Amino acid sequence: MAPPEASTLEILRTHSLASVAGREIERLILGGEIPAGSRINEQALADRLGISRGPVREAIRGLERSGLVVTVINQGSYVRKVSAAEALELYDLRALITGEACATIAANPPPGALARLKALTGAMAEAATADDAQRYYGLNLDFHAALLEAGAGPRAQRIYADLGNELHLFRRRALVAPENMRESNREHAAMLAALRSRDPDAARRVGETHIRNGKRRFAASTPAVENDQGPPQAATGGEPGHARPTPDPPRRRAPRIARGR
Amino acid sequence: MAPPEASTLEILRTHSLASVAGREIERLILGGEIPAGSRINEQALADRLGISRGPVREAIRGLERSGLVVTVINQGSYVRKVSAAEALELYDLRALITGEACATIAANPPPGALARLKALTGAMAEAATADDAQRYYGLNLDFHAALLEAGAGPRAQRIYADLGNELHLFRRRALVAPENMRESNREHAAMLAALRSRDPDAARRVGETHIRNGKRRFAASTPAVENDQGPPQAATGGEPGHARPTPDPPRRRAPRIARGR
DNA sequence: CCGCTGCAAACTGTTGACGATCGACGATCG
DNA sequence: CGATCGTCGATCGTCAACAGTTTGCAGCGG
CATH class of the missing domain: 1.20.120.530 (GntR ligand-binding domain-like)
Known part of the structure; x- marks a missing residue:
């Protein structure tokens, strides 16, 4: 058989880094290495996979659409917690x-x-x-x-x-x-x-x-309906008009309305 | 009402560029402005939206997961053609x-x-x-x-x-x-x-x-089962072992096996 | 002792640029 | 005359860096 390096190169020729990163992150999530509800550090993941943040971000975008992660602006992506x-x-x-x-x-x-x-x-x-x-x-x-x-x-x-x-x-x-x-x-x-x-x-x-x-x-x-908090999930429709229907992934929130600028 | 510029800025504060780009591209596709089967030019789309290629790529990655586009490595993304x-x-x-x-x-x-x-x-x-x-x-x-x-x-x-x-x-x-x-x-x-x-x-x-x-x-x-060619679709499982199961989005095909290098 | 203010670090969002690959066109050779 | 090879342009994939925001902490005041 060919040495693994050659195989890796061949994979790189047929799959983009983002796609393999996506599969890897999915594996990490489903395997429990990244626990549900925890935040995903892009830089750390990129370092771990030995790639840049770009492909990692693209992969996360894909996982977001498939319902595995939720993303909050300027705050990061969280492994989705299913209620x-x-x-x-x-x-x-x-x-x-x-x-x-x-x-x-x-x-x-x-x-x-x-x-x-x-x-x-x-x-x-x-x-x-x-x-x-x-x-x-x-x-x-x-x-x-x-x-x-x-x-x-x-x-x-x-x-x-x-x-x-x-x-x-x-x-x-x-x-x-x-x-x-x-x-x-x-x-x-x-x-x-x-x-x-x-x-x-x-x-x-x-x-x-x-x-x-x-x-x-x-x-x-299942012991009970563990109801820690509002379950983080981004449904299909999300109007900016609503205050915040569900997206409260982290427990700490500072709802300072001081967004005056 | 507030002028549209302020509203735009407020949207930018609550939605990432990639997400709005995703909605916009989805609108373009569903509206038929980007016909099914055609290729998506990242640069052109980025220019049209007035943003960089990064968010556009992230948006496309999300649309790919939702089944609207298919991506071929080193060739681009195509609006999915549903058979x-x-x-x-x-x-x-x-x-x-x-x-x-x-x-x-x-x-x-x-x-x-x-x-x-x-x-x-x-x-x-x-x-x-x-x-x-x-x-x-x-x-x-x-x-x-x-x-x-x-x-x-x-x-x-x-x-x-x-x-x-x-x-x-x-x-x-x-x-x-x-x-x-x-x-x-x-x-x-x-x-x-x-x-x-x-x-x-x-x-x-x-x-x-x-x-x-x-x-x-x-x-x-429907006039008939128009069977142009193998319908481009990326199913769940895709082993690199297979030659190329379905991904033939463009019509020009050069199946030269001359990938010896 | 508690709460507020300001600063600093970390992280995300975005951009621009570089290298690599693919398709097309044209030249060369059989 | 046809096919193959080399080159060019266009575009993708990836990376590194910059700007903006959020978070955490230290210091100050009540």
Whole structure:
């Protein structure tokens, strides 16, 4: 194989620095190295990645659009903090997409899709038996990715992925109880059966229910609706007329109206 | 009122140049001033906006994430060209979200929502009678925005808005036939009735059907599946291993494999 | 002891400039 | 006469520096 330096150069020839920085920052955020709610220091990140601030800023702009960070003028970018209510909505939307994908697959299963899903379910069963939550988690991601690939278009897949990323921001990782693993995989098996049955409506119901049950398990494992403060989020519409609808990422605010100049 | 200059300065104090540039570029794209498929000249845009290339690049990076533009390394950014197949998927996703919103509203209508929707339907009826497609179009947007506001969360609203923006890219604007307007508004009335009926399932069906009918009308007005070439779109996953899955925004292609160096 | 004022450091927002790459045009050679 | 190579212009990607703002702290006064 070629030495890693050559590979790096080849990557640089095909991907811009901003894009690789974007993936790296996304990894740092989702991996928890940059905790939710914390501020992102552009200079520090640039130094860490060995690049300049320009590409870092561009990458942050992209992550902002995808909902991972929020930016306050002259103050910086913050890793978005997803509230419990928002997390619940994310589950609902995922349920919707998953149900639709199940219905599509049941109506006309792509060749090989069911076999692949079945194999993943089997592997998850093994992981659940071994209480290997880490492995189960990864396989679960694969299962749902395969499901979407088989029954949803590229746009839906991207939306689903974005929603999953945002969900990671709510908590460092919803702890996976052993019983939850087994219950979840039972639902996977039920989904598979429904997909085989060629009944789109039933498949949609089962798929939706699976995610909704995940939402329930998630809500049950959440201690309470921790309501630290106004959740930082920049929605679509933001008129300058409003005082400040939601953007209070940091806790310290000095609302000095002394902006007279 | 204050002179526009002062207002501009105040905006600059609360919004970054990149964000206003983003809105402006989005407006240019959706308004058709920058046609779909064309390249975006950063310098020219910066000059036009009277700013430097930095904010423009940041804005483009954000639009890229939201699916309005695609960027090819060392070649530039192109206004995304949505294929017919992609447009159909966009309709499906909008149908899904709209149906869900209808079901939610029917289950528990927020105060004032039904009245507002009814008023909009009435206004649309007037516009349809007057054959004022422009006005009908705007009211239709308002209607669906109000629907989502009443029955969907902020995230779903943002997704819906993004999908609508992408849909604009397919064609300069699907021409609205007078009969289509009337048919569409009849469906609006049916939706309203279903919402009043307090039957979530029925409301969901009607809402979904409305969008699916819009999809049908759209497909009927589309001359054919114009298949110029591989549609430029950057999906979620992009391994450097693949040769080049889809990114062929410009028509001139020089697939010389002579990248040996 | 607490609050206010002023200054200094840090950081962000923006700009301009430099190097590198790509596409196009024209010249040269088979 | 056609194809290939070299050169040129245009544009992108990246960097370093400047200006403006916010934050934190020290000093002062009440």
